[in-house]
Amino acid sequence: xxxxxxxxxxxxxHAPKSKIWKNLLFAFLIGGAICTVGQGVxxxxxxxGLDTEAAGSATSASMVFLGALFTGLGLYDRLAKYGxxxxxxxITGFANAIVSAALEFKSEGYVLGMSAKMFTIAGPVLVxxxxxxxxxxxxxxxxxx
Numbered sequence: 001x002x003x004x005x006x007x008x009x010x011x012x013x014h015a016p017k018s019k020i021w022k023n024l025l026f027a028f029l030i031g032g033a034i035c036t037v038g039q040g041v042x043x044x045x046x047x048x049g050l051d052t053e054a055a056g057s058a059t060s061a062s063m064v065f066l067g068a069l070f071t072g073l074g075l076y077d078r079l080a081k082y083g084x085x086x087x088x089x090x091i092t093g094f095a096n097a098i099v100s101a102a103l104e105f106k107s108e109g110y111v112l113g114m115s116a117k118m119f120t121i122a123g124p125v126l127v128x129x130x131x132x133x134x135x136x137x138x139x140x141x142x143x144x145x
Contacts, residue, residue, distance in 0.1 A: 023084055030079060031086025038063050038090065060091060067092030071099040 002010070041062045045055035067090075070076040076096050080087040087093055 026082050027084045027086035029086070030083030031089055034087065034090045034092055037066075063091045064095040067095030068099045071096045072103065 038059060042055055042059040045058040045062075046052070050058060067076060070079070070092075076087065076092070077100075080096070087096070
């Protein structure tokens with residue numbers, strides 16, 4: 001019979017070593033690189049003559065497009081293999097979630113497969129976001145300026 005202390009020592013000796021610092025570093029670097037690309041895209045749109053608000057909207061749309069494109073080409077998954085959560089946090093992670101779900105069910109057809117499953121993950125986020133925006137707008141209109 002093995003006691004709790006000896007079992008813990010045995011488990012610690014045979015457990016794989018944690019790679020948390022390496023994972024944190026890669027998530028930071030890759031997430032930061034994605035954000036740096038986003039900043040470059042924002043600068044591009046501003047230099048193209050858009051004002052700050054329009055450039056921000058164009059940057060968001062561009063980054064979603066790039067995230068979807070890289071997911072479709074299989075590049076985003078390779079990047080996520082090393083970047084982990086660093087690839088999930090930026091807006092490109094949102095695009096990846098939508099496109100990945102669509103590609104997974106592509107074999108079931110365009111309507112019942114891709115189109116129906118595309119918003120499996122992102123759908124609740126969109127519904128909540130839109131609903132909350134409407135409620136916020138109503139509250140602001142009724143009680144705000």
